[in-house]
Amino acid sequence: MPTYEYECMECRNRFEVFQSIKDDPIQECIKCKGKVRKLFGSAGIIFKGSGFYVNDYRKNTASNKESESSSSSSVSSPSCSCAAGCGN
Numbered sequence: 001m002p003t004y005e006y007e008c009m010e011c012r013n014r015f016e017v018f019q020s021i022k023d024d025p026i027q028e029c030i031k032c033k034g035k036v037r038k039l040f041g042s043a044g045i046i047f048k049g050s051g052f053y054v055n056d057y058r059k060n061t062a063s064n065k066e067s068e069s070s071s072s073s074s075v076s077s078p079s080c081s082c083a084a085g086c087g088n
Helices: 052-056 062-075
Strands: 003-008 014-018 036-039
Touching: none
Parallel strands: none
Antiparallel strands: 003 014, 003 036
16 A cells, blocks of 8 residues: 655645555645645655666577677678778
């Protein structure tokens, strides 16, 4: 069950209420019985395990390694065979 934060419109008291998602929002301040509004904040992030990046990226498979090695061998050539003789 989530924790919701409320703020009183009259006394500016801020308080948190642990309630179900199905419950109706709180209508009155626990301190002065004034009208309250629900505040919205960012959700907390919890990293568990040995590392989130291990699960988020694809694993290198044999087909990935083959395509990488074939593309890297065709990228560079030790000598140039062009007619201009550029020396590469």
